[in-house]
Amino acid sequence: MESAELLKKYNVAAPRYTSYPTVPYxxxxxxxxxxxxxxxxxxxxxxxxxxxxxxxxxxxxxxxxxxxxxxxxxxxxxxxxxxxxxxxxxxxxxxxxxxxxxxxxxxxxxxxxxxxxxxxxxxxxxxxxxxxxxxxxxxxxxxxxxxxxxxxxxxxxxxxxxxxxxxxxxxxxxxxxxxxxxxxxxxxxxxxxxxxxxxxxxxxxxxxxxxxxxxxxxxxxxxxxxxxxxxxxxxxxxxxxxxxxxxxxxxxxxxxxxxxxxxxxxxxxxxxxxxxxxxxxxxxxxxxxxxxxxxxxxxxxxxxxxxxxxxxxxxxxxxxxxxxxxxxxxxxxxxxxxxxxxxxxxxxxxxxxxxxxxxxxxLTDEDLSIRKHILNIMCRANTAYSEGIPEKVYERLLPLLRDKLVWVTEKEIRITTKGKSFLRNVCMAFDEKLWLKQPKTQLFSSSI
Structure with a gap:
């Protein structure tokens, strides 16, 4: 069973990612x-x-x-x-x-x-x-x-x-x-x-x-x-x-x-x-x-x-x-x-x-690119960038990497067995619109 600390850390309001951008954005x-x-x-x-x-x-x-x-x-x-x-x-x-x-x-x-x-x-x-x-x-x-x-x-x-x-x-x-x-x-x-x-x-x-x-x-x-x-x-x-x-x-x-x-x-x-x-x-x-x-x-x-x-x-x-x-x-x-x-x-x-x-x-070209990576994570538990993982995405993934929820190389991101319970949290690392405009009221349900 996952530790209580891990649960508390990642039990945040998160989209279900049936689309990107999500409807509020x-x-x-x-x-x-x-x-x-x-x-x-x-x-x-x-x-x-x-x-x-x-x-x-x-x-x-x-x-x-x-x-x-x-x-x-x-x-x-x-x-x-x-x-x-x-x-x-x-x-x-x-x-x-x-x-x-x-x-x-x-x-x-x-x-x-x-x-x-x-x-x-x-x-x-x-x-x-x-x-x-x-x-x-x-x-x-x-x-x-x-x-x-x-x-x-x-x-x-x-x-x-x-x-x-x-x-x-x-x-x-x-x-x-x-x-x-x-x-x-x-x-x-x-x-x-x-x-x-x-x-x-x-x-x-x-x-x-x-x-x-x-x-x-x-x-x-x-x-x-x-x-x-x-x-x-x-x-x-x-x-x-x-x-x-x-x-x-x-x-x-x-x-x-x-x-x-x-x-x-x-x-x-x-x-x-x-x-x-x-x-x-x-x-x-x-x-x-x-x-x-x-x-x-x-x-x-x-x-x-x-x-x-x-x-x-x-x-x-x-x-x-x-x-x-x-x-x-x-x-x-x-x-x-x-x-x-x-x-x-x-x-x-x-x-x-x-x-x-x-x-x-x-959808803009950026939207389409982000959508592709979120779909890959949701459906295949991995995604890859041909030119390497963008620095801002990598920085957002660092806490998940330290907690062994993802495995990351220069170009590829994979969900670990432990990370399967936290897919919504991983997808948030790619969500540019969410990071650019953090909601002032609760728009989404809790991720866990």
């Missing part, structure tokens, strides 16, 4: 929708054969999970489904118009919110509508997030018939005390039912989401949760750090800081959970992720093909990611764009037949 004043669409068309033209990734945000949930940091809309009114789907399809038509042809999709991911809030029939309406203006790559990966408590066999069957083969179940923790505090309820039996049904139907990769550092969480409770999880043998497991950001997500005020494991206690949960997963045959993949050797995520890491984007880690590397729906972020490789964060603002833009982008950033 975007140059939004010089962004415009026409320039964004131009970058989309240019990237598509240059990487047409590669295909594109498509993320679709489905924000609706019937109840608020108080730990959640996602963009959600709480409602039990299911009449919102079809109007929202029609808006998504209208947005997709705008992008297809900019590309001037039906693009090839290499990846589709339905995120939320709770995608299984939508009926199986309406999810079919959505995907069939998308595919009217697209083709699927032969090796396309289609995946969706699901709540175990409301995912039906009809959901699983309908999406399988549409080409979906990967399913991600949000579990977080099975401890009843934790579930009460975070207002998220599902039993091991419910998760086992969905998992078994999915496998019987033909799904080839099932992911479970777990979180450490949740209010009320204990070593004993986490051990029981992971024991139940291992019995079900998911192909992948995402084991995330709970991000306590009540200034952004008021629902997290349902409990107090006294309920939340911090410092040594939180790190012990991570180390213990990681140990159990490794002993069960799961392999460390990047940051926060574990996979069986038979799973494509591990295989992509083993062959240096692992990629990271706004959806997290993926085995599909595309230069163009289009995000549809409220709050979605798109990436043309040379620019980022984000949609409005409220359903009303998003639908209003669509009603006006306007591309619903609210803010964005055009």
């Amino acid at each position: 975007w140059d939004i004043e010089n962004f415009n929708a026409n320039g964004w669409l131009g970058s989309v068309a240019n990237t598509y033209a240059g990487y047409k054969e590669e295909g594109i990734s498509l993320y679709i945000h489905l924000p609706f949930c019937e109840s608020l999970c108080t730990y959640c940091g996602c963009n959600t809309r709480i409602t039990k009114n299911h009449s919102v489904e079809v109007p929202y789907i029609l808006a998504l399809l209208a947005e997709w038509d705008m992008y297809v118009g900019a590309l001037r042809e039906k693009p090839k999709l290499r990846e589709i991911h339905l995120g939320g919110g709770t995608p299984t809030f939508f009926s199986a029939e309406n999810l079919g309406l959505l995907i069939n509508g998308i595919m009217q203006n697209a083709t699927l790559a032969s090796d396309a990966e289609l995946s969706f997030e699901a709540h175990p408590a409301n995912t039906t066999k009809a959901h699983l069957t309908a999406l399988y018939q549409l080409g979906f083969r990967r399913l991600s179940l949000g579990i977080q923790d099975f401890d009843p005390k934790v579930q009460f505090l975070i207002n998220r309820f599902q039993t091991p039996a419910q998760v086992a039912r969905v998992t078994c049904e999915a496998r019987e139907i033909g799904y080839t990769s099932i992911n479970f989401d777990l979180i450490y550092g949740l209010p009320g969480q204990s070593i004993d409770g986490l051990e029981r949760t992971i024991s139940d999880v291992i019995t079900m043998q998911p192909d992948r497991i995402a084991f995330y750090s709970y991000a306590h950001v009540p200034w952004l997500k008021p629902g997290q005020r349902h409990y107090t800081e006294k309920d939340i494991p911090t410092g040594d206690e939180k790190f012990a949960l991570y180390q213990f959970g990681r140990k159990l997963l490794l002993e069960a045959g799961y392999e460390d993949v990047g940051m926060d992720h574990f996979a069986l050797e038979s799973d494509l995520l591990f295989q992509s890491m083993a062959t240096d093909k692992l990629h990271r984007n706004f959806m997290g880690y993926t085995s599909q590397h595309t230069h163009l990611l289009i995000g549809l729906g409220v709050s979605s972020i798109s990436d043309s490789w040379t620019a980022f764009a984000q949609n409005p964060k409220t359903v009303e603002a998003y639908l209003d833009k669509i009603a006006q037949k306007l591309l619903p982008v609210e803010k964005g950033h055009f």
